[in-house]
Amino acid sequence: MTSEEKGELTDPGEGTGDDPGTTEAATLDAAAAELFPDEHPIFARKELLQIGHIPEGDRIVGRDEEIQSLANQLIDATQGNSPENVIIYGKTGTGKSLVSKYVTRVTKWKAERDSDVSVGTVYIDCAEDTTEAQTIATIASSLNNAGTEISIPPTGLSTGQYYKRLWSVMDALHDVVIVILDEVDMLDDDDKVVMKLTRAEEAGKVDCDIGLIAISNKIQYVEGLDERVKSSFQETELFFPPYDANQLREIMRNRADAFREDVLTDDVIPLCAAFAAQEHGDARRALDILRNAGKLAYERGEEQVTEVHVRDAQDLAEKERFRELIGEAPTQSKAVVLSLALLTISTEEDTFTTGDIFAVYKFICTQVDMDTLSERRVRDLISEQNFLEILYSEPRSRGRGGGRYNAHRLIDDAGLVKETILEDSRFDQLFSDVSEDELGRVIQSRV
Ligand SMILES: Nc1ncnc2c1ncn2[C@@H]1O[C@H](COP(=O)(O)OP(=O)(O)OP(=O)(O)O)[C@@H](O)[C@H]1O
Ligand SMILES: [Mg+2]
Numbered sequence: 001m002t003s004e005e006k007g008e009l010t011d012p013g014e015g016t017g018d019d020p021g022t023t024e025a026a027t028l029d030a031a032a033a034e035l036f037p038d039e040h041p042i043f044a045r046k047e048l049l050q051i052g053h054i055p056e057g058d059r060i061v062g063r064d065e066e067i068q069s070l071a072n073q074l075i076d077a078t079q080g081n082s083p084e085n086v087i088i089y090g091k092t093g094t095g096k097s098l099v100s101k102y103v104t105r106v107t108k109w110k111a112e113r114d115s116d117v118s119v120g121t122v123y124i125d126c127a128e129d130t131t132e133a134q135t136i137a138t139i140a141s142s143l144n145n146a147g148t149e150i151s152i153p154p155t156g157l158s159t160g161q162y163y164k165r166l167w168s169v170m171d172a173l174h175d176v177v178i179v180i181l182d183e184v185d186m187l188d189d190d191d192k193v194v195m196k197l198t199r200a201e202e203a204g205k206v207d208c209d210i211g212l213i214a215i216s217n218k219i220q221y222v223e224g225l226d227e228r229v230k231s232s233f234q235e236t237e238l239f240f241p242p243y244d245a246n247q248l249r250e251i252m253r254n255r256a257d258a259f260r261e262d263v264l265t266d267d268v269i270p271l272c273a274a275f276a277a278q279e280h281g282d283a284r285r286a287l288d289i290l291r292n293a294g295k296l297a298y299e300r301g302e303e304q305v306t307e308v309h310v311r312d313a314q315d316l317a318e319k320e321r322f323r324e325l326i327g328e329a330p331t332q333s334k335a336v337v338l339s340l341a342l343l344t345i346s347t348e349e350d351t352f353t354t355g356d357i358f359a360v361y362k363f364i365c366t367q368v369d370m371d372t373l374s375e376r377r378v379r380d381l382i383s384e385q386n387f388l389e390i391l392y393s394e395p396r397s398r399g400r401g402g403g404r405y406n407a408h409r410l411i412d413d414a415g416l417v418k419e420t421i422l423e424d425s426r427f428d429q430l431f432s433d434v435s436e437d438e439l440g441r442v443i444q445s446r447v
Contacts, residue, residue: 041260042298042305048258049291051284057102059254062247063095069238070103074211078110080117080175083211085198085233090240092217093282099240100180100213107178120174125182132189133159139179140166148172163196163205170208177210184214185221191229198232242281248273251283252290259294264305268293271310289313315416322412322420325390331426332373335364336381337390337410338421344414346443351394351407354379359446363439368429382408 040046047053060067070086077083088096104121111117120143129135140162141152150168157165170177179197184190194214200206214233216222222230222237243251252269272293276286292313297305326334339360343352358375365372373381386393386408393406410417421427 040298041303042263042294043258044260045258046291046294048255049287049294051288054098054101055255057106060095060098060102061250061254062243063099063240066095066099066238066240067103070099070213071107073236073238074103074107074178077107077119077176077178077209077211078117079115080111080209082201082209083107083176083178084236085212086214086236086238087222087233088213088215088238088240089219089222090217091219091242091280091282093276093284093286094217094240094242095283096215096217096240097180097182100182100215104178104180104213111176117176118174120170120177121180122177123180123182126185126187126190127183130186130188132187132192133157133162135181135187135193136162136166140169143173143177144169167200167206167208170206170210174208177208178213179210180213180215182215183217185216185218190214191226194229194232243277243283243286244281245270245273245277248276248281248283248286252286255287255290258291259305263294263297263303265307267307268305268310271307275310275314285317289317292316315413318412319416319420322390322417323423325388326417326420331370331424333381333385334421334424334427335368335370336361336378337385337417338427339364340391340408340410341414341417341421342439343443343446344410345418346440351409353405353407354382356446357382357408360439360442363442364427364430368427370426382406 043049048055057067070088073084073086075083088100090096101123104123108119108121111119122139122142124135124138126135129138136159137152137154137157141154143166144150144152148169150165150172152162152165152169181187181190181193184194187193194212197210197212200210201208212232249269252272256264256269269290272286272289275289276282279285289310290313293305293309296309296312297303300309302309326337329337336357339357340352342360343356344350354375358378361378362372364370382391382393385391389411391408391410393408395404396407397404422430
């Protein structure tokens with residue numbers, strides 16, 4: 001096979017008679033000098049801001065209580081005994097995954113150093129391994145990393161066989177195993193997995209002590225658990241509250257060395273914190289905005305990260321969030337939300353009745369040649385969007401004897417909503433054929 005067939009890049013000087021090595025190096029040198037600065041002008045250690053980066057313990061801010069509570073539940077593991085099972089819940093970006101990984105790491109360290117107890121720790125992202133068999137196979141194979149004779153094929157065994165091999169691996173390698181089931185609500189058979197892992201020892205399947213940390217950002221998850229499963233956790237629930245703006249600032253300041261010195265202007269971190277606190281105190285969101293602000297500054301060839309970059313990064317994040325929410329929605333739903341956005345943009349108001357939305361929706365359907373649904377169906381679509389947190393509906397009263405109606409308001413910025421929905425080519429004809437005037441007339445004359 002020639003290098004070309006293998007898809008390798010060939011030397012531009014090849015076949016010209018020049019020394020190919022020198023020519024190539026010179027060409028690439030020149031290109032590299034033009035494309036890349038010697039060192040990144042904005043970031044010094046960008047990895048500190050990457051998703052998935054686990055900061056050292058002293059960089060975990062504002063979670064001392066949660067860290068200590070979790071450690072209290074795991075203390076028996078450090079002596080080679082069975083730790084408590086724990087459910088951790090709290091909204092997204094509140095440090096649940098981070099704290100769990102950190103505390104289990106310290107537990108393992110302490111057990112091995114002081115008591116010669118072997119603690120196996122496994123982290124499972126249940127959003128990836130969604131079936132019972134996959135979850136058990138992943139737990140078994142990651143524990144088995146240390147190496148036993150037991151083979152754990154990624155697929156092909158029955159669920160029961162995977163359990164058997166898991167028990168053998170555990171007994172062969174460890175005194176205690178701590179399993180973190182992150183995003184446990186995404187698991188199809190979460191009840192079964194939790195029950196089997198927490199009762200394995202009692203049922204005489206293994207000698208090894210097993211501790212389970214189940215994590216969910218759905219508060220309802222805990223309430224909805226089967227009573228038998230709940231009792232496995234013996235009510236050991238840890239709640240992670242959202243961060244406030246001060247804590248978010250502290251979290252970011254602790255990673256400010258991701259940037260070169262003097263690159264961050266003073267208002268950048270407070271502004272990122274303010275945006276993320278508005279949301280619900282989500283640290284991931286804060287770090288994302290900060291990283292993206294740095295990226296924007298670099299792409300624009302600027303030497304410092306300023307408030308402007310933060311605001312633009314926030315807009316991009318909002319757009320991304322909205323795109324995820326509406327992206328896969330049926331065209332009809334998009335038309336309904338677009339109607340609300342157009343109304344909001346063209347008037348002084350920000351809340352509208354179902355009738356208002358329906359009037360503009362009908363106009364859009366005719367323009368883009370789409371079936372027009374009944375007003376009742378449109379009302380249903382609106383309540384679905386309400387559920388998805390795209391818009392917000394609240395009951396109003398028309399005054400004495402006037403009855404009640406719903407007023408609808410967009411959650412995100414209307415301009416951004418309009419722009420995102422118009423990315424769907426289905427709406428291409430909307431503004432090409434129609435003058436904006438005609439749309440304006442419909443909006444002004446709505447009932
Ligand atoms: N107290 C903290 N100190 C430093 N960094 C933090 C802190 N809390 C969260 N982070 C960082 O914020 C991001 C999100 O945290 P984490 O993944 O632990 O949240 P989570 O509660 O598990 O969210 P989700 O429910 O969405 O999984 C990570 O990059 C994490 O490193
Ligand atoms: Mg998490």
